[in-house]
Amino acid sequence: MPLVQRLLVLGGGSAGFLAALACKKHVPNLEVTVLRSPELGIIGVGEGTTPIVVHFLHGFLDIDPAAFYPKARPSWKLGIRFIWGTRPYFNYSFHPQLHARYPHLSRANGFYCFDDMEHAELASSLMSQGKVFLRQPDGSPILGNDTAYHLENETFVGFLEQHALEQRIAIIEGRVVQVERDEQGISGLRLESGVTLQADLYVDCSGFRSELLGQALGEPFYSFDRTLLCDRAVVGGWPRAGEPVLPYTTSETMDAGWSWQIEHEQRINRGYVYSSDFISDAEAEAEFRRQNPKLTETRVVKFVSGRYRRGWVDNVVAMGNACGFVEPLESTSLSVICQECEGLAKTLRDSSGIVHPTHAIQYNKLHAQLWDRIRWFLSVHYRFNERLETSFWRACQQDVDIGDAQELVDYYTNNGPNTTWGATLVHPHDFFGLDGYWTLLVGQKVPHQCAYQPGPEEVSRWNEVRRTIQAKAAAGLTVDEALAVVRSQRWSWNREFYRALVR
Numbered sequence: 001m002p003l004v005q006r007l008l009v010l011g012g013g014s015a016g017f018l019a020a021l022a023c024k025k026h027v028p029n030l031e032v033t034v035l036r037s038p039e040l041g042i043i044g045v046g047e048g049t050t051p052i053v054v055h056f057l058h059g060f061l062d063i064d065p066a067a068f069y070p071k072a073r074p075s076w077k078l079g080i081r082f083i084w085g086t087r088p089y090f091n092y093s094f095h096p097q098l099h100a101r102y103p104h105l106s107r108a109n110g111f112y113c114f115d116d117m118e119h120a121e122l123a124s125s126l127m128s129q130g131k132v133f134l135r136q137p138d139g140s141p142i143l144g145n146d147t148a149y150h151l152e153n154e155t156f157v158g159f160l161e162q163h164a165l166e167q168r169i170a171i172i173e174g175r176v177v178q179v180e181r182d183e184q185g186i187s188g189l190r191l192e193s194g195v196t197l198q199a200d201l202y203v204d205c206s207g208f209r210s211e212l213l214g215q216a217l218g219e220p221f222y223s224f225d226r227t228l229l230c231d232r233a234v235v236g237g238w239p240r241a242g243e244p245v246l247p248y249t250t251s252e253t254m255d256a257g258w259s260w261q262i263e264h265e266q267r268i269n270r271g272y273v274y275s276s277d278f279i280s281d282a283e284a285e286a287e288f289r290r291q292n293p294k295l296t297e298t299r300v301v302k303f304v305s306g307r308y309r310r311g312w313v314d315n316v317v318a319m320g321n322a323c324g325f326v327e328p329l330e331s332t333s334l335s336v337i338c339q340e341c342e343g344l345a346k347t348l349r350d351s352s353g354i355v356h357p358t359h360a361i362q363y364n365k366l367h368a369q370l371w372d373r374i375r376w377f378l379s380v381h382y383r384f385n386e387r388l389e390t391s392f393w394r395a396c397q398q399d400v401d402i403g404d405a406q407e408l409v410d411y412y413t414n415n416g417p418n419t420t421w422g423a424t425l426v427h428p429h430d431f432f433g434l435d436g437y438w439t440l441l442v443g444q445k446v447p448h449q450c451a452y453q454p455g456p457e458e459v460s461r462w463n464e465v466r467r468t469i470q471a472k473a474a475a476g477l478t479v480d481e482a483l484a485v486v487r488s489q490r491w492s493w494n495r496e497f498y499r500a501l502v503r
């Protein structure tokens with residue numbers, strides 16, 4: 001492949017702008033162009049994130065929070081509240097919850113949580129009490145590094161576009177109508193206007209259309225439909241009218257899938273993810289409206305869960321929905337995009353633009369591992385959810401392929417939420433870690449055979465620890481209170497906090 005001096009990114013959604021910004025930031029001499037078609041537009045959904053996205057934006061891209069907050073208008077997310085399994089609910093936070101072990105207790109937290117998981121750790125306790133950050137003596141928030149954002153896709157992309165222009169990234173509007181090929185892979189993109197654009201490396205961020213990787217290069221697609229049965233979402237929302245801004249995403253079991261609630265400052269965003277084999281669009285809409293009488297207009301988004309065999313083929317690197325998508329249950333797409341962007345930007349930086357097939361091999365390993373790990377983690381949500389006895393959930397309990405998660409589930413079945421072999425049970429590219437698996441299994445009250453029962457002294461010690469956590473969290477700030485502080489004159493952002501997180 002020739003020296004990479006010109007990068008052409010096809011697509012101006014979040015994947016396209018994040019890829020362009022990452023490469024420009026770490027290879028400043030690179031000529032970076034984003035090509036997008038306003039008439040095709042962007043997906044317009046994709047609002048939940050994980051802390052990886054926050055670290056990437058303010059660490060790897062070094063975007064100043066003082067510029068970001070007023071324009072992108074994020075709100076904070078500590079995790080997900082699951083209305084799932086047989087408990088009324090349980091919290092999955094980004095902070096170690098069941099994996100942690102407190103002094104004077106003989107086992108990790110998971111062993112004390114079967115009946116009651118509340119206040120097992122600080123983030124989960126903050127979530128339960130509608131608080132987002134602990135309070136400093138002067139009343140300002142103590143920001144943690146385990147916090148994610150809720151972002152409105154179009155507002156977020158609007159911010160990224162403006163930031164890209166400031167970084168001297170060219171943005172061209174036009175629609176690709178023909179892809180020209182040569183022995184390197186792709187030699188040019190012909191636009192409707194008749195112009196042909198050329199580059200040394202093409203980044204395919206064209207969304208589900210996957211114009212370059214899927215369509216032009218014909219890379220095979222691996223469907224995840226034996227694990228993830230849902231293939232559509234009906235999405236909508238309403239303007240916030242006095243409801244508190246919750247510090248988490250809610251994921252709630254529905255007849256033929258599940259629904260999300262994502263918290264924006266001015267708007268509540270909801271979506272019902274369902275399987276079209278089990279419910280029609282009209283029936284899903286009706287169930288969604290019964291659950292959410294305040295809904296205004298809705299629309300249906302179709303998707304396919306799976307990934308392309310490889311993400312980097314010849315001179316094309318694909319990111320975002322153009323290379324893979326799993327349904328939104330753990331809000332992982334933007335996090336995968338950030339990891340892929342980091343992989344490509346570091347490759348170009350550290351190779352001085354001389355890329356080899358050996359780079360593509362490693363990128364493709366990362367691509368496969370990231371998507372496959374998410375698939376297996378999500379499988380555990382579906383296989384063990386016994387909240388509703390509908391035909392969809394019966395099919396999930398009987399048929400969902402849990403693949404590589406089987407080893408973790410077998411270990412849990414024998415040993416309970418034991419942490420001894422965490423490092424060998426969980427793959428290094430697993431976002432969720434042992435804590436994530438144990439939270440989902442204990443949270444859904446999946447039975448295990450471990451005979452250990454804490455005695456009265458341990459139970460009393462455990463309850464004492466939880467009361468302390470609960471009291472500490474109760475004094476925290478709500479999202480509204482914390483937003484007011486970070487917008488006030490007295491607040492200044494500590495940029496080193498995020499820079500220190502860059503590896």
Ligand SMILES: Cc1cc2nc3c(=O)[nH]c(=O)nc-3n(C[C@H](O)[C@H](O)[C@H](O)COP(=O)(O)OP(=O)(O)OC[C@H]3O[C@@H](n4cnc5c(N)ncnc54)[C@H](O)[C@@H]3O)c2cc1C
Nearest residue numbers: 011012013015037043046048176206207320321328333334
């Ligand atoms: C129901 C649903 C819910 C989701 N929820 C989440 C979530 O909570 N969290 C999360 O992280 N992710 C979520 N996602 C995924 C998320 O929306 C995307 O991964 C993310 O926004 C990136 O999108 P993208 O940039 O790949 O694609 P898009 O936003 O679709 O952008 C594609 C771009 O390519 C351009 N393009 C395409 N073809 C051409 C052409 N021929 N010529 C010129 N330009 C072209 C378009 O104009 C557009 O600019 C969700 C997805 C779905 C379907």
